[in-house]
Amino acid sequence: MYTPKRPRPEFPKRAVITAGMPYGNKPLHFGHIGGVFIHADTFTRFLKDRIGADNVIFVSGTDCYGSPILASYKKHIEESGEDISMEDYVYRFYNLQTNVLKSYDVQPSLYGASAFGESAKVHNKVSETLFNALYEQETLNVMSSPQFFDPIENVYLNGRQVVGKCPVDGCKSDKAYADECALGHQYMQDELIDPVSILSGEKPVLKDVNNWYFILDAYREHLNDMVTKMRKERHVRPNVINTIEEFLKTPVIYVKRKDHEELISKEIDLGANEIQDDGKKPSVTYVFEALENRDLARVKLDTEGIRYRTGKTLVPFRLSGNIDWGVPVPSREGLDDLTFWVWPESLWAPISFTITYLNSLNQPSSDWSKWWLDKDSKVYQFIGEDNIYFYGVAEMGMLMAYLGIRPDDGRSIEDVNFPQLVANCHLLFLDSKASSSSEVKPPMADELLNHYTKDQLRMHFLSLGLSKKSVSFSPKPFDPNCPEDAPDVVLKDGNLLTNVYNRLLRSCFYTAQKYFDSVVPKVEVREEIKDILHKAIYDYEHNMARQEFHLVIYTIDDVIRSVSKYWSKYMKQADDHDSDELRAQVVADAIYAAKSILTLLHPITPSTSEFVREYLNLNETLWSWEHIFDDVTAHMDTPETHKLKFIEPKFDFYKKDESQF
Template sequence: MPHLLTSALPYANGPLHLGHLAGAYLPADIYARYLRLMGKDVLWVCGSDEHGAAITLRAKKEGISPRDIIDKYHTLNKESFAALGISFDYYHRTSAPLHHETSQEFFRTLDKKGDEFIVRSTEQYYDPEFGQFLADRYIKGTCPRCGFAEAYGDQCEHCGSDLSPTELINPVSTLSGTQPILRETKHWYFDLAKHEEFLRTWIQEGTVDGEQQHDPAQWKKHVIGQCMSWLNEGLQPRAITRDLDWGISVPHPEAEGKVLYVWFDAPIGYISSTRQWCLENGRDWKDYWQNPDTELIHFIGKDNIVFHCLIFPAMLRAHGGYVLPKNVPANQFLNFEGDKFSKSRGWGIELHEYVEEFKDFPNGEDALRWALIRNLPEQQDADFTWDGFTEYYDKDLADKLGNFLNRVTVLTHKFFNGKVPTPAGGARVQERLSEALERIGSHIEAFRFKDAATAFVELATFGNTFLQEAAPWTLAKADPDDPRIAEVMYDCLQIAAVLALTAHPFVPLVSAKVRTVLRQEIVENGDWAQARDQLSAGKPLLRPGHAIGEAGVLFPKIVDRKDDRLLQIIQRQRDKLTAALQERDAAAAPVAETPASALPPAKPEISFEDFTKLDLRTATVLTAEPIKKSNKLLHLTIDLGGGETRSVVSGIAKHFDPADLPGQPVVVVTNLAPRKMAGVRSEAMILMAEDGEGTLQFVSPPTGFGNGWTVR
């Protein structure tokens, strides 16, 4: 039976952080390693998602081409995964020719069916200055839900609301900084609503055409819940094309200049990755994707549930011939020290940074894996902390696993010259070891990886307790030839062998080191199943007379005066977070009160009637440009609401870059008599605040205000 595993394709527009690792990649790695140890036919595919507006936005920001961006981050993320032991069978990329071919074939098949696509002409924002339609991420504006001024056309990253570009208040093109216009364009939509009944039955009952496909009771509740929420609201057609110059060309004679929407082509990346691996390994990709016996599992984060449980299955069903997933064990989100990961605020640590920071510390890669496994966000959001990292490392890896293995190898060399002794009686731990293998394995098969890790620690704890209570050193003092010494060490060595094996899905680098110490072959496919059979038959994993090496200190403790290397690394990370907090607090700190003597003198008193003569209004800057032959003046165009725009000349050129001003909310005096300045007509005056050093700042209306409202 083939086991086909996928992990969400990460965007190749930036480095990945620990939250990504804990969501879709580390859980899949544990599962894949275990299945291989059970001798299963396993193929785990992933790759870089290299299309979409996020790529072009990053390229624009860094001043390089989209190809440069995807090459840079594909390589960085792929190397980071490898350094942390993430054992993909194939890591593809959606810019590859085979992926373009696979995606276009998928589109053609659906298009030929005649009833899977809806073609619509709609109005979409267009940037006249750049001469192109704007994808959602090319548009910014004020969120209509929370008033955040930097919301994108598809989502507000402040409140998390899903948006459409036309909902934004004061939309601005991120390309030119100008207000876009609406222009008609034609797009293809996947008729998702057509598949609603099938999806509802498949999600709730696990059946397709009356045949049982999966067991809904084995799916996580939050996965089922999110799917049913969408189904109960009613599914809508989903656009699958975009007017962009970066992506996969839509293979249709009426779709010139259009590309496939990234959400449509990205999951097809699982298929193209499989095809590429099969081409390079002499296999048939249909044995995985079109074999009814295939166990297809999608590993994702909760933000991808709808795509993998509703949209992609509907696409596969519409195409025909493909298997559907048996499970989608989506994880919740991982936070960092009580807050969301944020590169802009310096909050968190990225994978490549961790690899570089911990590269000289023994087993640093596995230390991270273990800390994340013990705190995986399987059913609810979790929080990574350096205190937790330290505790899991010291208590689990150093005090339990490392301590047991070191003591066993030292005592074996002391009492039996480094060889497995022959016990006088039968093994006393055989049944316990069989149970441990079964317990750890069953948790992994049920995607309960935290429970599996707990069962692994319990086995290491049992080993320490067993050794301590048997106390062979005490027996040796009374009688060096006491046969119980051989029995104890024989049993402890069998425990060590099982720990070395079961460590592999969790901490593979350490597992390999321990197997080397025990002079066993490096873990191979089928070893778990073989060990299970040997133990069930009463046979040892390490036979009498087998020579072993010495473990030494596998995990130097973090809290240890003798070796503070890791403590220093962690302290540097804590210092980084402290600096980020200080910067945030400084930005939010109240301004110190200015002495009255430093303030400018007050102007003569006026009447209330004089003040009411001023017409103060809210507005937004649309355009800004320098005025020739003037180093002080800028020419601005402002939006006063109701379709009214005005020309404004303002003496702020020495204080602001005109490229930064489009989208700036302002308050203006609208009823001053117009006048020409440097040959340019000015029809309003922008209000500014000036401090004692001559620094200017805009007087801005509250976030979320529209244009043209009275200020009084």
């Protein structure tokens, strides 16, 4: 009997899974599906099997607001002349997104939208409630900050209408916008280097405007405590912890050595707490105790005309903006007609969607806290690594403020049930970061289904190991440089099902049909096959608990091939001796293995798994992990009369796409 080397992992009693929010001006591309949604859906389906479907909620939705969507809408109207409202424009993409998710078997409990439908009504109310809570906790400030203004076009510019160079030292982003770059670095607008207005092509000017800011930089100590807690609990991916820590560094300014020497000669004191100079680097580092001290130093450097770079650090988190298309901010302290900046309201949108879903079940809105905050619940947020700052720093800071934890009150955060971030690394396309402007256009999600089945793609994307590193997606039909006789790497893991597992299933059915009238032989399954399956089940469960999906696929690959070898070895012996007794043993063993493997595949290939279950003529207890080690008869409604469904010659359970023949 197989003895596990470690105890089975524990899971929460209830779980919420979120999967980011695609922008409402585009259909889903391969990165949305392969980088986030399939992973989130697979984990959701596993938890439903593991802790019960009623104990799991999976929410996502269309991110309807934000300056990129507004700019895209205006461009569409100008180029097409179509008479369409902003709401209808976004709703068009919402429908495209929901249809593509269905085609990949991605099935959220609710796929909402922040700007229309019942979820929008709830979202507006949640936004108001959270803003008022933060305001009453005195964690919001009105700050007069510079905003870019295009004097040629005579308009204020939103975040994506200004491009320049990221001021964060060492940043290699190819795009930096008004106050954030494409890699997620945050800075104040007046720090952007060489800004250009995309409307006029000229350099914009800065004008002061008032907005609401959350005092995120005051939560540095609490956020450091949160990181310590994450390390102790050992369940958060290293890339999440490392990225969060980068933003928790003390404020610094990097000045070139010759400029540093000029400051010394002019006896200009920048007010730094420490000056770091090892004599080897081309720049000198000025370290400051607080952000305001760093910003005073920036003023002095600007006055002297000295260029500099800043380091990653916490800055106040902007909550509001002045574009019309957005969620209204409550009027306070004479600030009227503001809307929420899209990033903060998209961070709490999953709460809005959770409430909307609970309301659809006639459950009170207040129950959201039971799912999000209680100790026996857990929230798993599937995101791309570029968004760790927003979810891992800004969201966590606002959560602590909402719970009444102030930066100066000394309260422990040990009892805070922080969401767990499942951040995937970049899913590249043909070894490069996907870009619609590149020579070879990256495929949209629906295009891939013209060449592959959803099962093949789900298997492939899960196998890539995005928890560890960025990986290239290289589908042969979309790679002009791939030799015609080269194998398609996307099919490797799918072939495990369409070839090896398919062959095992067919062999079981055909042998049972030929020798046992489609009846599963009622003999005790050998310990040898149970050991193979039980080890796989334990490994699979641990890998799922850590969201290491590539290891889940590896485990499935190993067990399918092991059982296939078992079949070949012992069925050959049965045929050599023409032994029905041995045939019965091998068929019973293999069907026990096939049903156990099918339970492991259910979260990954849900529709086809249901199809196979129906042919095995087993009931839905097959999916429950309460019965994961049970014999096949435990899943039969009437064991005395049970038979497998009849299959024709060359029958396929897992099918290939027609283009692959």
